[in-house]
Amino acid sequence: MSEALSAAKKAEDGNKVAAFIRREIGRVTALASLVVIFTFFTIMRPVFASWANVSGGILMSTTVIGLMAIGVTFVIITGGIDLSVGTSMALVAVITGKTVMAMHLNVWSGILLGMLVGTILGAINGILITVLKLPPFIATLATMKGAQGLALIISDLKPILFTTDVKGWDSIAQGNIIPNFPNAVLILLVAAVVASIILNKTVLGRYTFAIGSNTEATKLSGVKVNRWLVAIYALCGLFVGLAAVVMTSRLGSAQPDLGLGYELEAIAAVIIGGTSLLGGKGTISGTIIGALIMSVLINGLRILELQQEWQYVVVGAVILLAVYGDNVRRRRAGETTH
Amino acid sequence: MSSAQLLSVSGVSKEFPGVKALNNVSFDLNEGEVHAIVGENGAGKSTLMKILSGIYKKDSGDITYKGSSVSIPNPFEAQKLGISIIHQELNLMPHLTVAENIFIGREDRFPGGVFLDNKKLVEAAVALLAELGLALNPNDIVGELTIAKQQMVEIAKAVSYRGSVIIMDEPTSSLTPAETDALFAIIRSLKAAGKGVVYISHRLEELEKITDRITVLRDGEYVQTLKTTETSIPEVISLMVGRKVAQDQRPENRVIGTEIVLRVEGLSDQHLLKDISFDLRKGEILGFAGLMGAGRTELARAIMGADPKTAGTITLHGNEVKIKQPSDAVAVGIGYLSEDRKRFGLLLNQDITFNVILSSIPRFSNKFGFLKVKSAAGIARDAIAQLRVRTPSERQFLKNLSGGNQQKVVIAKWLTRDCEVLIFDEPTRGIDVGAKDEIYRLLTKLAEEGKSIIMISSELPEVLRLSDRIAVMCDGRLTGIIDNKDADQNVIMELATKFSAGLTSVN
Numbered sequence A: 001m002s003e004a005l006s007a008a009k010k011a012e013d014g015n016k017v018a019a020f021i022r023r024e025i026g027r028v029t030a031l032a033s034l035v036v037i038f039t040f041f042t043i044m045r046p047v048f049a050s051w052a053n054v055s056g057g058i059l060m061s062t063t064v065i066g067l068m069a070i071g072v073t074f075v076i077i078t079g080g081i082d083l084s085v086g087t088s089m090a091l092v093a094v095i096t097g098k099t100v101m102a103m104h105l106n107v108w109s110g111i112l113l114g115m116l117v118g119t120i121l122g123a124i125n126g127i128l129i130t131v132l133k134l135p136p137f138i139a140t141l142a143t144m145k146g147a148q149g150l151a152l153i154i155s156d157l158k159p160i161l162f163t164t165d166v167k168g169w170d171s172i173a174q175g176n177i178i179p180n181f182p183n184a185v186l187i188l189l190v191a192a193v194v195a196s197i198i199l200n201k202t203v204l205g206r207y208t209f210a211i212g213s214n215t216e217a218t219k220l221s222g223v224k225v226n227r228w229l230v231a232i233y234a235l236c237g238l239f240v241g242l243a244a245v246v247m248t249s250r251l252g253s254a255q256p257d258l259g260l261g262y263e264l265e266a267i268a269a270v271i272i273g274g275t276s277l278l279g280g281k282g283t284i285s286g287t288i289i290g291a292l293i294m295s296v297l298i299n300g301l302r303i304l305e306l307q308q309e310w311q312y313v314v315v316g317a318v319i320l321l322a323v324y325g326d327n328v329r330r331r332r333a334g335e336t337t338h
Numbered sequence B: 001m002s003s004a005q006l007l008s009v010s011g012v013s014k015e016f017p018g019v020k021a022l023n024n025v026s027f028d029l030n031e032g033e034v035h036a037i038v039g040e041n042g043a044g045k046s047t048l049m050k051i052l053s054g055i056y057k058k059d060s061g062d063i064t065y066k067g068s069s070v071s072i073p074n075p076f077e078a079q080k081l082g083i084s085i086i087h088q089e090l091n092l093m094p095h096l097t098v099a100e101n102i103f104i105g106r107e108d109r110f111p112g113g114v115f116l117d118n119k120k121l122v123e124a125a126v127a128l129l130a131e132l133g134l135a136l137n138p139n140d141i142v143g144e145l146t147i148a149k150q151q152m153v154e155i156a157k158a159v160s161y162r163g164s165v166i167i168m169d170e171p172t173s174s175l176t177p178a179e180t181d182a183l184f185a186i187i188r189s190l191k192a193a194g195k196g197v198v199y200i201s202h203r204l205e206e207l208e209k210i211t212d213r214i215t216v217l218r219d220g221e222y223v224q225t226l227k228t229t230e231t232s233i234p235e236v237i238s239l240m241v242g243r244k245v246a247q248d249q250r251p252e253n254r255v256i257g258t259e260i261v262l263r264v265e266g267l268s269d270q271h272l273l274k275d276i277s278f279d280l281r282k283g284e285i286l287g288f289a290g291l292m293g294a295g296r297t298e299l300a301r302a303i304m305g306a307d308p309k310t311a312g313t314i315t316l317h318g319n320e321v322k323i324k325q326p327s328d329a330v331a332v333g334i335g336y337l338s339e340d341r342k343r344f345g346l347l348l349n350q351d352i353t354f355n356v357i358l359s360s361i362p363r364f365s366n367k368f369g370f371l372k373v374k375s376a377a378g379i380a381r382d383a384i385a386q387l388r389v390r391t392p393s394e395r396q397f398l399k400n401l402s403g404g405n406q407q408k409v410v411i412a413k414w415l416t417r418d419c420e421v422l423i424f425d426e427p428t429r430g431i432d433v434g435a436k437d438e439i440y441r442l443l444t445k446l447a448e449e450g451k452s453i454i455m456i457s458s459e460l461p462e463v464l465r466l467s468d469r470i471a472v473m474c475d476g477r478l479t480g481i482i483d484n485k486d487a488d489q490n491v492i493m494e495l496a497t498k499f500s501a502g503l504t505s506v507n
């Protein structure tokens, strides 16, 4: 009997290991793909792996999409979608730029303002979805268009330059608190860690997963689902606001027409990182890996001097491969598609 | 024993578009009492419970709780009052763990209220599960558990609210006898602690074991409340359906031909099934018995091509058929009625007609691909009449039907497809006595018309009543096939526990 018990226990431990692998394999393979792609480009063109290219080229170009993708990860885990993040970023940039210039705000107030405006835009999405009961796709499609228009109207179709009176605005992204390490990348890292803590350790994170896993059951358990959804969309907006700040700092200006299309890249990064569009599962680290895969690819293809139009085709193929691979793995593991 | 009144409902009515679900219904619940609500599918049992747990609003009537009149506008309010419910359909978050599911909405937090205290959460779950005697690991992902275990999670969750009233809407429909006993032990201890339990079940034999009083509903109307000790199951049944229903017959010795329709040889799968071989004859009902987890559903899914096989052949009328996916199986005339209707059997957001013709769309469309709306609606109306589905019309959405009526629609779907071989997996789960009887008659009629039927059921009386032969499985293996005349509960149980003797307790 005790033998049987210990055998059963061993089997259970085995199951646990299997379950762990099954759960983590998405991220492990994503990471492995990243390493393979990176190695490939390094062999083709050793300059690819130089720190100058890695930090100034790859990491720097991951920051804006990466920050947005972090926000979108929360939304997608709830089973929702946010199509408005790209143009919302432009709107935040324009509003922040105008206000900072007009009121002579300092850098810190400017950053906070950007995050606040982003949060408000996100909360508006949340309210449209929960109060007017619009499907997330429709609600955020509408706000995407609205934000695009407002950004152009407010800016009068002109870029807003951050003149030198706003001391240090450019160093938000381009300065080096850590030598040789751009601040923008540091911001992305810190944001990823904070987001990961929110997702895994806080009440909001728990409800993010619960809502995505089964909204009805969550509601029936007495959780005020609508309020939490507004909070989650607002949180997404907060990261979009941060992305806008980084963007304006990198460019030295707020460009009202820059942002459309970013939402799809952010969503692609989230999906490549193993977050399910059906909701209920996903990780921040996966999203960061997904964003890195995209920027490594684009950077590498550019260094190989592949034409722009072919770069698009390759990126498209990678998205297909990543999601298909994830499906195959899950089917093998006997997981049903939730 | 003190028997102060906990809850009383009087004159409650509720109408849905086209359906009077409850009409002037009353009942009451005392401390330390288990009060059963019984009635046919669609009688209004779940609706009444949903009103008590804040999901539906009543149109009229009063609810008194612990002596004062209350309104229960939402689930949160019900929880605050101390009324918790185990829903008829599972309501869990499949991606979350057992502990996270149990305490959803009430998770332990560190001071400040933002961060989760997972350690405390798991400890609380361990303590609760131990108290209830449930063998569940709090860290397991719920979506990876069997339906029975998920049901256990629901039970633990309902108890964890520590309320005064616990409503259980068909908690045993997917439990084994041993698990049912574990649940009864829990109910008894709740009773001893002075809580009130509302208990809904179509397994009427359970009523004698666990309930104190029984309230019967019929067509949304209150019929009568009886003391369990002063009544009998036949009396309850006749109050429920308004007529007498035969019980526990055995099939008359039907003569089955020797023509073999389906032959399965050496079938195995990756996880559980090992070398399974059997024949199915024309016009035969082959019952599959065994404990939960013996691999009967897995076998059906493997035959249907829903899950991959690692070995084995399937022959139909002597010709080997290659079945790689369910559509292959349906194309050669094998139909499967899944045990988990919500996930695999039904489109809840579509109407009855659409669900009924779903597997036979080519038959109901013309050569340009347009649906023949009239004949589809006709067949749906026939099915509604034949199976006595309680619905205002064939245009009703599935999600608005009661659980048992949804099950009838799944059956109608496969009857419409007109398959030669039909696999029924738990065909009467959640179905009332009257309708059960009709489904039994239907299965027998199908067999008499020359169809071959595999019937998987966890209810032995049902297997004994219907099957010509009975195949018993244990641990992924076929442990025997016996003729009905040689079978009884003991023989079957022996075969069903052949490899697991000592590990699982059965009664």
Ligand SMILES: Nc1ncnc2c1ncn2[C@@H]1O[C@H](COP(=O)(O)OP(=O)(O)OP(=O)(O)O)[C@@H](O)[C@H]1O
Pocket (backbone or CB within 6 Å): B016, B017, B019, B020, B021, B039, B040, B041, B042, B043, B044, B045, B046, B047, B048, B088, B390, B391, B399, B400, B401, B402, B403, B404, B405, B430, B432
């Ligand atoms: N949301 C709804 N919209 C429309 N009709 C509904 C809705 N919910 C229930 N009904 C109808 O109300 C009646 C009572 O349903 P209810 O679910 O209470 O039955 P039940 O007694 O629980 O049956 P079962 O034993 O099958 O679970 C049924 O005719 C059902 O179709």
Ligand SMILES: [Mg+2]
Pocket (backbone or CB within 6 Å): B045, B046, B047, B088, B169, B402, B403, B404
């Ligand atoms: Mg019901």
